[in-house]
Amino acid sequence: MKAIRIHSYGDASVLRLDDIPVPVPAAGQVLVKVAGTSFNPSEVGLRNGWLRGVFELALPYTPGWDLAGTVVHGAGNLAAGQAVVGRVDGGAAAEYAVADPALLVPAPVSVPLAHAAALPVAGVTAWQALFEHTGRDLRGAELFVNGAGGGIGGFAVQLGRRAGARVTATASARSADTVRRFGAAAVHDYSLGLPDARFDVVLNLVPTGDDLAALVRPGGVLVSVTNPFPAPAVHFVVRNRPADLAQLVALVDGGALDLDIAGVRGLAELPAVHLEAEAGTLRGKTIVTPGG
Numbered sequence: 132m133k134a135i136r137i138h139s140y141g142d143a144s145v146l147r148l149d150d151i152p153v154p155v156p157a158a159g160q161v162l163v164k165v166a167g168t169s170f171n172p173s174e175v176g177l178r179n180g181w182l183r184g185v186f187e188l189a190l191p192y193t194p195g196w197d198l199a200g201t202v203v204h205g206a207g208n209l210a211a212g213q214a215v216v217g218r219v220d221g222g223a224a225a226e227y228a229v230a231d232p233a234l235l236v237p238a239p240v241s242v243p244l245a246h247a248a249a250l251p252v253a254g255v256t257a258w259q260a261l262f263e264h265t266g267r268d269l270r271g272a273e274l275f276v277n278g279a280g281g282g283i284g285g286f287a288v289q290l291g292r293r294a295g296a297r298v299t300a301t302a303s304a305r306s307a308d309t310v311r312r313f314g315a316a317a318v319h320d321y322s323l324g325l326p327d328a329r330f331d332v333v334l335n336l337v338p339t340g341d342d343l344a345a346l347v348r349p350g351g352v353l354v355s356v357t358n359p360f361p362a363p364a365v366h367f368v369v370r371n372r373p374a375d376l377a378q379l380v381a382l383v384d385g386g387a388l389d390l391d392i393a394g395v396r397g398l399a400e401l402p403a404v405h406l407e408a409e410a411g412t413l414r415g416k417t418i419v420t421p422g423g
């Protein structure tokens with residue numbers, strides 16, 4: 132099968148499209164024919180070695196944490212033919228991937244299967260940020276989403292709005308319309324600096340040196356998924372919780388959550404996607420498909 136693999140730590144040229152054997156599922160694992168994975172920016176850190184120590188790669192390493200596809204060898208409660216989505220520890224940037232069935236949930240039926248790969252990392256991070264780490268009911272809250280044009284941000288704006296918050300979001304011109312369509316009441320162009328306002332909840336999705344704590348009202352909370360801020364701000368790493376993913380799938384199929392698919396690319400294009408991410412030209416979610 133075709134798979135993209137990281138052969139050593141380094142620039143995007145260490146990603147190569149290889150022909151390798153289809154992986155053999157271990158006892159209790161499923162084999163999935165991949166419809167799509169999605170690019171997540173931490174993949175650049177995995178590739179160039181910035182995340183060594185946290186994630187030591189067994190090289191050559193097949194990236195792809197988001198998996199959407201069809202089970203071809205069933206196990207556990209998943210039979211062959213079931214369309215699934217879930218978060219795996221790499222391996223989805225390939226034609227086939229193995230996975231623990233407990234980490235997979237039935238894929239949404241209302242969107243193309245490959246597009247469902249937008250959900251696991253980005254969607255679940257937005258979900259846990261808002262519904263776990265803010266520690267509060269968002270009804271009536273003023274919510275500020277910094278970095279709403281990105282993969283997590285599109286979900287955060289929609290989920291925050293749905294939970295009853297009034298959302299102010301930062302975006303540049305290329306993302307402003309999408310962010311408004313997702314329910315932001317106000318869009319602030321981040322090239323102008325921080326807004327002159329205060330919020331109950333500030334959700335930071337951008338690596339930044341800005342003093343976002345200054346935007347938090349007394350009694351409010353700052354949650355960051357990138358750099359930590361001094362206490363009492365909250366910083367967290369997303370947990371792989373399929374129950375959260377299943378809630379997102381239900382919202383998608385209920386017409387209550389849109390996927391912000393900015394592009395669908397072939398496996399061979401993954402090095403180019405990394406270069407674009409490093410250049411800051413990606414927005415929304417980019418799907419990578421072996422069929423592309």
Ligand SMILES: NC(=O)c1ccc[n+]([C@@H]2O[C@H](COP(=O)([O-])OP(=O)(O)OC[C@H]3O[C@@H](n4cnc5c(N)ncnc54)[C@H](OP(=O)(O)O)[C@@H]3O)[C@@H](O)[C@H]2O)c1
Binds near residue numbers: 284302306368
């Ligand atoms: N803690 C965790 O568990 C966890 C989990 C997943 C990801 N992360 C991290 O979370 C961050 C966001 O992930 P992501 O997938 O959403 O990233 P992403 O899709 O790569 O975000 C790209 C977006 O960032 C926006 N942006 C760039 N510079 C900005 C600035 N100065 N101010 C506001 N927005 C800016 C751009 O918006 P425009 O289009 O509007 O220009 C762009 O669309 C990454 O650093 C990622 O590594 C953490």
